[in-house]
Amino acid sequence: MKRLLSCMAMLFSMACSAFSAHAAITMNTSVQYQIKNVNSGLVLGIAGASQAAGSNVVQWADNGTADHLWHFMPMGNGQYNIENMLTHQVLGVASAGTADGAQIVQWADNGTTDHLWTVTQAASGNFLIQNVNSGKYLEVFQASNLNTATIDQWALTGCTCQEWQLVNTKTSPYPAPRTVSGDGIFVHDPYMLRDAGGKYWLYGSHQTLATSTDLNTFTPYTNCTTTQMGGYAPNCPPIGPDFSSWSGLQTPKGWNSGANTDIWAPSLMLVNGTYYQYYSIPYLPSSGAEAVIGLATSSAPQGPWTDRGFVTKSWTSTTTPPAGFTTTTDNAIDPAPFTDASGNWWMAWGSWTDGTHLMQLNPATGLKSTTNTTVTTIARRGSPTSAEEGPFIYYYNGFYYYFAPINACCSSTSPYRTIVGRSASVTGPYVDRGGVALTAGGGTILLSTHGNIIGPGGGSVFSDAGNNNRPTFVYHYYDGNNNGRPTLGINPLGFTSDGWPYVMAN
Structure with missing residues (x-):
C-alpha cells in the first residue's frame, strides 16, 4: 500500500x-x-x-x-x-x-x-x-x-x-593486452621466465614451449633431440620424452592423438642454477578430480629433464584408487611453486570446488616437506559452477599476492576472470581489498572479459628483468576475433597507493 x-x-x-x-x-x-x-x-x-x-x-x-x-x-x-x-x-x-x-x-x-x-x-x-x-x-x-x-x-x-x-562512456574497462605474434602465442595456463641471456621462455598446458627475444614474437621451441620431441615433432614439449613414472596415468595417452601424456599448467622456479619444473597430469579416463603433481629438474630451461617424483596425488572418484593413490577431496592440478621472504619453499595448487591449497616444500628434494606437513586451504568458493583454480602467489613489497581464475574456463563464451587477494603472512589469511576472506568467497576482480578479450585467466606473474623487474601478469584469453582461440595475454601490473595491483597498458 x-x-x-x-x-x-x-x-x-x-x-x-x-x-x-x-x-x-x-x-x-x-x-x-x-x-x-x-x-x-x-x-x-x-x-x-x-x-x-x-x-x-x-x-x-x-x-x-x-x-x-x-x-x-x-x-x-x-x-x-x-x-x-x-x-x-x-x-x-x-x-x-x-x-x-x-x-x-x-x-x-x-x-x-x-x-x-x-x-x-x-x-x-x-x-x-x-x-x-x-x-x-x-x-x-x-x-x-x-x-x-x-x-x-x-x-x-x-x-x-x-x-x-x-x-x-566509450572507454574500455581494462587496457588491451600487449600485441603478440607468432605460432607460440596460442597457449593455456601460461608461465613465463627470462633467462640470464635475456630470452623469454613460455610454458603452458598441452605441451606448449615457446621462446621470444623481445616479448612480442613467440616461436615454438624446436632445438631438442628427436627423443625429447617424442610424438610432438617438430616441436619440443615442456618435458620430453614421457617419464616412465607416468605409465598408466592416461590410458590412452591424452595428447597429440595418443602420442604424448598431456601435462597441465607447468610452473617453474630457478634456484642456484637449477630449474625446478612443477607440472600436473590428469588421470584419464577419470570421473572426478584424479590427478598428480610432479617435479622435474634441469640445468637449462628447455631440459633435458630429470624425474624427481610426485609431490602430491588426488583421487575423489568413488572407484577404488590405483596403487599409490589415496582418497582425497582436492584436485592435484595447477601447481605454483614460490619462495617466501625468508627463503622457504612453498607450493600453491588446486583445485576447483574444493578450493585452493598451500603446502611447504623441502628445498633439498623439491617435494613436500616432511617436517611441516600442514596443508592450508587459502581460498574457496561455494558453487560447483563458479569455483576456483590455478592459484599463483607473488611476493612484493611485504605482501603475498594471490591471483586465481574463477568460473568456468575453456570456451569462446567463458565467464572466466581473474581475482586477487593478499596477506602479510605466507599461510594467510588472505583477504580482498573489500575485506572479505578468500576462504569465504572473497576476491577483488583484477581482469575480466572486455570486448574480444574473453575469459582472461590461468595467469602467473613474473618480475621482468628486461624492464627493471617490473611485475608482469601473463595469462590466456579466448580471442573473440579468432574463433575463441586461447591466446597469450601480457600486461604489466601497477599498484595503488595502498598496495593493490591493477593491470596497466603496455
Missing part, C-alpha cells in the same frame, strides 16, 4: 509510467557505463566511494568519479555480473534477500545468484535491470531525487524510479 500511494502521489510528475518490457538485451562488454536513473537524473555509485564490501549502492550527481562507472560481465544466458570500476566488486542484494525493499550493495564476486542481473528495454526506450535471484527490479528507494538516496529492489511497479539510462 505504501508503494502504491507513493506512486499515485507522483502520477502527475511523471514518476510512474505504463510500459511493457522487451526481451533481454545484449550488453557491450568492451566499455564502461554510467547507470543513470530516469526519474532523478542521478547515477549509481558507492556510498562514500568506499572500498568496503557491503557498502550501500546509492545515487549521486555525476562528478566523474570511478565509483560511478560500471562494467557488464557476461555470465551466459543473457545474465551479467555488474562490476564497479572503482572497487572491482559486483552489484548484489544484501544477504541475497528476495523481499521488496532489500538494499542493493557491493560485494566480492563470490558466485551467488543475487549477483546475476538481466537487462531489458522498456517501451519508453529506457532500461530495466532485474535481479535473477529475486526477480525484483533495481530502483531508487521511494523514488527519491536526492543525492545519497539508497538503491533497493522491488517488484515491477511502472515507476520511472525503476527505469535507467545506460550511458556508454
Whole structure:
C-alpha cells in the first residue's frame, strides 16, 4: 500500500509510467557505463566511494568519479555480473534477500545468484535491470531525487524510479593486452621466465614451449633431440620424452592423438642454477578430480629433464584408487611453486570446488616437506559452477599476492576472470581489498572479459628483468576475433597507493 500511494502521489510528475518490457538485451562488454536513473537524473555509485564490501549502492550527481562507472560481465544466458570500476566488486542484494525493499550493495564476486542481473528495454526506450535471484527490479528507494538516496529492489511497479539510462562512456574497462605474434602465442595456463641471456621462455598446458627475444614474437621451441620431441615433432614439449613414472596415468595417452601424456599448467622456479619444473597430469579416463603433481629438474630451461617424483596425488572418484593413490577431496592440478621472504619453499595448487591449497616444500628434494606437513586451504568458493583454480602467489613489497581464475574456463563464451587477494603472512589469511576472506568467497576482480578479450585467466606473474623487474601478469584469453582461440595475454601490473595491483597498458 505504501508503494502504491507513493506512486499515485507522483502520477502527475511523471514518476510512474505504463510500459511493457522487451526481451533481454545484449550488453557491450568492451566499455564502461554510467547507470543513470530516469526519474532523478542521478547515477549509481558507492556510498562514500568506499572500498568496503557491503557498502550501500546509492545515487549521486555525476562528478566523474570511478565509483560511478560500471562494467557488464557476461555470465551466459543473457545474465551479467555488474562490476564497479572503482572497487572491482559486483552489484548484489544484501544477504541475497528476495523481499521488496532489500538494499542493493557491493560485494566480492563470490558466485551467488543475487549477483546475476538481466537487462531489458522498456517501451519508453529506457532500461530495466532485474535481479535473477529475486526477480525484483533495481530502483531508487521511494523514488527519491536526492543525492545519497539508497538503491533497493522491488517488484515491477511502472515507476520511472525503476527505469535507467545506460550511458556508454566509450572507454574500455581494462587496457588491451600487449600485441603478440607468432605460432607460440596460442597457449593455456601460461608461465613465463627470462633467462640470464635475456630470452623469454613460455610454458603452458598441452605441451606448449615457446621462446621470444623481445616479448612480442613467440616461436615454438624446436632445438631438442628427436627423443625429447617424442610424438610432438617438430616441436619440443615442456618435458620430453614421457617419464616412465607416468605409465598408466592416461590410458590412452591424452595428447597429440595418443602420442604424448598431456601435462597441465607447468610452473617453474630457478634456484642456484637449477630449474625446478612443477607440472600436473590428469588421470584419464577419470570421473572426478584424479590427478598428480610432479617435479622435474634441469640445468637449462628447455631440459633435458630429470624425474624427481610426485609431490602430491588426488583421487575423489568413488572407484577404488590405483596403487599409490589415496582418497582425497582436492584436485592435484595447477601447481605454483614460490619462495617466501625468508627463503622457504612453498607450493600453491588446486583445485576447483574444493578450493585452493598451500603446502611447504623441502628445498633439498623439491617435494613436500616432511617436517611441516600442514596443508592450508587459502581460498574457496561455494558453487560447483563458479569455483576456483590455478592459484599463483607473488611476493612484493611485504605482501603475498594471490591471483586465481574463477568460473568456468575453456570456451569462446567463458565467464572466466581473474581475482586477487593478499596477506602479510605466507599461510594467510588472505583477504580482498573489500575485506572479505578468500576462504569465504572473497576476491577483488583484477581482469575480466572486455570486448574480444574473453575469459582472461590461468595467469602467473613474473618480475621482468628486461624492464627493471617490473611485475608482469601473463595469462590466456579466448580471442573473440579468432574463433575463441586461447591466446597469450601480457600486461604489466601497477599498484595503488595502498598496495593493490591493477593491470596497466603496455
